[in-house]
Amino acid sequence: MDEQPDPRRLAVWRAFLEAHAALIDVLEAELQAAHALPLTWYDVLVQLSEAPGHCLRMQDLARSVLLSKSGLTRLFDRMEQAGLVERRPFPADRRGTLAALTPAGEERLRRAAPAHLAGVLRHFARHLAEAEADTLTAFFARVRAALPGRLRIDGPV
Amino acid sequence: MDEQPDPRRLAVWRAFLEAHAALIDVLEAELQAAHALPLTWYDVLVQLSEAPGHCLRMQDLARSVLLSKSGLTRLFDRMEQAGLVERRPFPADRRGTLAALTPAGEERLRRAAPAHLAGVLRHFARHLAEAEADTLTAFFARVRAALPGRLRIDGPV
């Protein structure tokens, strides 16, 4: 491949980083203001609600929300204390734990989702022409596919 | 407005988030492995090296690297201790401090930059067709422009 410094492509990278940072900031602030939910909490609720049976193994949930095992353990502790989720034993494998949504968690998500999705639309997707959407998804998918899965998962070396 | 869930555009958002997380992970890991530099340190070095006179006010630097004032204070402390940057008095306004690159910092950046830029190219820009690059930059710029500047800067309410 041609490997010139190529400032055009470098510019994309900068723009990508800045857009991401700004987007996360706004969406987080909006979600926090409107429903007192950090984005990470929202993400957990979404992943659980989309899972079959509204529950997931802790480790799978960790991968879904892009967090390390220990990171999720602590996050889940906080959310459990808030009554939005709960741990259940997983009979099939007694090492495992099932992370499940409580009714309160479902309700909280149901109330917060519309505003958040509207935010994503307003701040992000709105700027996307119909045709561009697929191009972009495909691009991100290519990037993602060529990358190793999550590094920095914890556990011993 | 049309407020259908619009899964196509939602998919872009998800793909965007996942690609970002994965990219940061790999690039950080590579930079760390090859040059013992966290991405934040690299960013500071780049911003300073691109600034006129190789120095910037602390607050401007904070904005450039997308960090809060206090966040930068601490980050800069660490980098100063490592000898890569230094604080200089700013005569024109004695409240201010100039963040400057040391020769060691310049040297470190000069050695690390090629590998990092190659990484950005290999993991990100390579998947981008020539024509797509401009489309994408424009899109991110639109997103960025429509957004408020950094929220969550610190300081009293």
Add this chain to the structure above:
DNA sequence: ACATTATTGTTGTATCTGCAACTATCACCA
């Protein structure tokens, strides 16, 4: 059956970040 190895989730600890409060300095205006 048993020993060895892998996997699951949690915990100890360190790092990094932001918010709010603080000090020092500056800007402005009466």
Add this chain to the structure above:
DNA sequence: TGGTGATAGTTGCAGATACAACAATAATGT
């Protein structure tokens, strides 16, 4: 000139995250 408020940077503190070590359980091979 003095006073009031704004601004620059630092610091105390709390929150969130990752890595490494750990206990409990499962899987595998002999």
